[in-house]
Amino acid sequence: MLPTIAREADAVVMIDQRKLPAEEVYVRCRTAAEVARAIKSMVIRGAPAIGVAAAMGIALGIRNSKSTGTQKLAAEFYKICELMAATRPTAVNLFWAIDRMKREFAAAVEVGESVDQIQDRLDQEAQLIHDEDVASCRAMGAFGADLVPADARILTHCNAGALATAGYGTALGVIRGAVEKGKRVVVFADETRPFLQGARLTAWELVRDGIDTTVITDNMSGALMRQGKVDLVIVGADRIAANGDTANKVGTYTVAVLAREHRIPFYVAAPMSTIDLNTADGDHIPIEERNAREVTHVGGLQLAPDGAHVWNPAFDVTPHHLIAGIITERGIFRPPYAESLKRGFEQVTLA
Numbered sequence: 001m002l003p004t005i006a007r008e009a010d011a012v013v014m015i016d017q018r019k020l021p022a023e024e025v026y027v028r029c030r031t032a033a034e035v036a037r038a039i040k041s042m043v044i045r046g047a048p049a050i051g052v053a054a055a056m057g058i059a060l061g062i063r064n065s066k067s068t069g070t071q072k073l074a075a076e077f078y079k080i081c082e083l084m085a086a087t088r089p090t091a092v093n094l095f096w097a098i099d100r101m102k103r104e105f106a107a108a109v110e111v112g113e114s115v116d117q118i119q120d121r122l123d124q125e126a127q128l129i130h131d132e133d134v135a136s137c138r139a140m141g142a143f144g145a146d147l148v149p150a151d152a153r154i155l156t157h158c159n160a161g162a163l164a165t166a167g168y169g170t171a172l173g174v175i176r177g178a179v180e181k182g183k184r185v186v187v188f189a190d191e192t193r194p195f196l197q198g199a200r201l202t203a204w205e206l207v208r209d210g211i212d213t214t215v216i217t218d219n220m221s222g223a224l225m226r227q228g229k230v231d232l233v234i235v236g237a238d239r240i241a242a243n244g245d246t247a248n249k250v251g252t253y254t255v256a257v258l259a260r261e262h263r264i265p266f267y268v269a270a271p272m273s274t275i276d277l278n279t280a281d282g283d284h285i286p287i288e289e290r291n292a293r294e295v296t297h298v299g300g301l302q303l304a305p306d307g308a309h310v311w312n313p314a315f316d317v318t319p320h321h322l323i324a325g326i327i328t329e330r331g332i333f334r335p336p337y338a339e340s341l342k343r344g345f346e347q348v349t350l351a
């Protein structure tokens, strides 16, 4: 499996997702600020992966600290947390991971741990967040595989794979789970303008796994569905509101509307850490807007004239009524989501 992100004694190491598939280059971040920059500039991206990166970045920052007392260390700690929180606003996993690190820090201070002990504790928590994410993806894969017909043509948007998580993937985890259960799967990967996560990353992962993969441009999915060539759609998520409205890579909403028109089931696969019961609905999910150059240029090539205005929202919201099920490590949630998601946090495993 792909090493998306790993901790070394003095660094957080990530595969540079801006360069794939042309180059497999690893970036070594030696400070918390470098990790924050890597998240912002999309060296690492995908909701669960940026949560893991933030946690490891915080642990690294505190490991590098020269503070000898916990009071100074606390000031440094909260500053690093702010730095991480300011990187990308939409994926709630980022804030969820930062909150976990804050809880650990507070617990350590409460029992009077030394600086060394706090450093160890934060390293362990970051690694736990990483390891739990892989386990969640595998559980999601096993649950979701049951939704996949024996012979399935699956459309996915963006990259919700090993690269977007600590490993295995959410939407691609379900696809991997189905393949592991002996199902014959072919995948259509939307190229996913403007960052091309589908063409560059999803196709790269699936081809490496020997899974039949066809890349289409984003404007082709309607034609594909109309020709009866898609059996189901599975995508990931950056934040799922309490009512089931789901923010994911821009273009997901278009695919969901098309799927409804063609009576194709549309599923979301995401860990519980992507579900945000504190956000009532999709209208309250903050949507990141990225710079114009991502739209006007591909690589060094200019596509749009100077002077044209650009709108570049990184995500859109798919309303809950278009979603057939939300696949998580605790099972598959069905509508009405306002009730099922709430119940999901109270149960260990769904039937």
Ligand code: MRU
Binding pocket: 045, 046, 047, 048, 091, 157, 158, 159, 160, 161, 164, 165, 169, 170, 171, 197, 235, 236, 237, 238, 248, 249, 250, 314
């Ligand atoms: O801008 P990105 O590449 O971070 O957006 C990623 C997505 O929208 C993914 O679909 C989502 O984070 C789910 S990843 C398991």
